[in-house]
Amino acid sequence: MMKKRILKVIGLLGVCGILEITTPAVTFAETSTTDTSGMSDEEVYERALEYAKKVYKYDKAAELLRTIEGYKDSTELADRYEVMNTNRFIGGRFYWYPEEYALMLKQNIKSLGAEYEAEVTDEQTDEDGSTIDTITFTNNKETATAKLYDVREDGSFSKCEISTTSGSMLAYPAMAAMATARSDADTNTASDIIKKLVDMNPHGSDTRDGLTCTFDNDGLYMTFTIEPDEEHKQLDTAASAPAETTETQTNESDTESSSNNTTANDSLYEEAVDQLQLILDKVNDPSGLTINKAEYAENTYLGEKIFMFDCSYTNEVGGIDRTKFACIDGTLYDEDPARPQGNMAYIQFWDKEDSTKLDAKKLMDMIK
Secondary structure, eight states, X not given: OHHHHHHHHHHHHHHXXXXXXXXXXXXXXXXXXXXXXXXXXXXXXXXXXXXXXXHOOHHHHHHHHHTTTTSTTHHHHHHHHHHTTTOOEETTEEOOOHHHHHHHHHHXXXXXXXXXXXXXXXXXXXXXXXEEEEEEEEETTEEEEEEEEEEOTTSOBSEEEEEESOHHHHHHHHHHHHHHHTTOSSSHHHHHHHHHHHHTTTEEEEEETTEEEEEEEOSSOEEEEEEEOHHHHHHHHHHHSOOOOOOOOOOHHHHHHHHHHHHHHXXXXXXXXXXXXXXXXXXXXXXXXXXXXEEEEEETTTTEEEEEEEEEEEOTTSOEEEEEEEEETTEXXXXXXXXXXXXXXXXXXXXXXXXXXXXXXXXXXXXX
């Protein structure tokens, strides 16, 4: 019965043709120009954080941070805030403050044709010391919850788990959460994923475009979970891990070897930037390109140098596409974005033991 209710709601959404998934449409008084004269770098920094944390005006926060680039992590924050205008899944995490996420889901559920109340109702500490926030949705006398795992001070979380005993209550939050996590401009793909998962009742899983979505039905509660796939979880783990330290090498031959490796590494990055130009020339908005992952491999059989890039970029209609590219000796090969597994033969070189991982952030800095 619960399965039928979910599918019925999804069917109605398709008939209604609701397409728009938006960020919170909160109206505030017009803010002043970015006049930071007389303000210290710390004052500018704190004001920028207030715009981000309190009113979710990331464009204004980025504008302020650009005036103090180099101070603390202002440049990194400005880069992220600018990306967040079109994409909230960054580095294996979802960037919404819990209250912001509740508001965003409520507004998008309304755009889908339903009136839900949504508010953060609980905060608790998990066994590993991380924070779990709970958003409660209500509609008439029915309720559903969305648990946000590993909530951090930077306004991000690692996983969203939506659960309820009512199939009709589950469909709307799951649809809105899935589409916005994917940065989709419509609910078409989210609808297809949910239908596929529900058809696999009592358990189903779907991994694509960096996300793993699962459905579980234990006979009482039905749960949709949205989280990064294993590859993107590793991005989050790597970013959170403390830098490793090594003993200083005093042996002259070791020092020479280290110097040679650094030169080779720099040379490889320079080659990678040259190959990236092929992608920049192809995409609609080069300034909006984000490199999610980069690797280098060699096809010894054909003597080819292969640079592989997993990129997100703005398409012709303002949405976000994500594609794997391979650049080989001045020729660009790209995966069909409509088929996440792709048919590009060079995909076989991803994650090979002898492939070289390239720092995506470093490459982003080099192409600016």
